[in-house]
Amino acid sequence: MASTPGLRALDVLGIAVTLHPYSYDANADRIGMAAAEALGLDPKLTLKCLMVEVDGKPACCVIPSDGQLSMKRVAAAFGGKAAAMMPPAKAEKLTGYHVGGISPFGQKRQVPTAFEAGACAAPKVWINAGARGLLLGIMPADALRATSGKAAALLA
Template structure:
């Protein structure tokens, strides 16, 4: 089995998940959509992990790969005034993952995390496992519990 910070964290916590490797395409315009197509998974159940800053503080958002963040909703979810995407070098340093492989699980420095509420209604979702080309399938409630995340309205 592959090993990443996120997988190690989930295993230690006793959280059940399944692994789903796929051929990562670094030229893909939308990595989450490419992963969904490669695995034949509904893009609404394939979640992407986005690092943001709310009032200058780092936060993590997990939303369906076929949707976009609403920065106004992100700010509200984290009880802030303004939100913006985090710069790639900062996101990689903070999480310990490379963009295209960022997972909400096992980040080097855990930050407040929110999952799009609509994705939490599904029986199972797929999220990056911590490396490019490797996803994990997980029950949304388990994902929320493992990250200490909230379920919030985050998408436009």
Template sequence: MSHTTQGTLLLSKLGIAFELHPYDYDPEAPRIGLHAAEALGIDPSQTFKTLMAEVDGKPVCVVIPSDAEASMKKLAATFGGKSAAMMKVPDAERLTGYKVGGIGPFGQKRKVPTALDETAELYDSIYINAGQRGLLLAIAPADAAKAADMRVADLTA
């Protein structure tokens, strides 16, 4: 399995430091982010999941702790919209070029407005999907925000 993804290529091109952390992906795991955190022995609140959503029908990407739920109200407000909903799996895969369970915020096929939950700033580094099932990367929150042009906001319920 190659550990090169569109996400790692982008980070390398930008000269942003990151560390790769492969793990055994379990397609049966009810919550991929929590499963990844457990597999790597990392605190779930330091492991961030990447969710694709729509605000007023327009695609957005949000990166939140794997042990939290996104607040649709806060999500809509962050992107200046009225209502938010999770994106359907086929749409998310088509838009990002990644498979669900392997979606990361870096190097997506189409650039969409992206936000990072403010709790990321509590850590020196956070773990985010590298763009492949079974592969996380550790990155400084400020670098993550810069690489994916993310606004930092309170996004969780």
């Protein structure tokens, strides 16, 4: 199984995860939803990692695959006035991951991270492990600890 910066970062922290490979479809309209379907997982617990800019500063939002960000809520979660999606090329350069495989763990540069609060109540969630076609299962409390993240209302 491929080792990614995200998996190595979690290993250093002693955080146990389960690995869930699947057949990645680069042409899927909604990659997170395609991953949930391929693995038979609940889309509300299969989280996607979205890179944003809040008042021009990078941040990471982790939300359910079937959800959509509220930029107003994102800005508020990070104490800013305005938020926007980060352009894909910039997200890839900042994180060291390719779009479709961006993980909140082991990014080249750690940025403030927020997880959708509703998903943090689940016993386990699935998040990209840092490679297209590979999710990891993790307890939300461990995901928050690994990213120094916080739970916030992020959905539209």
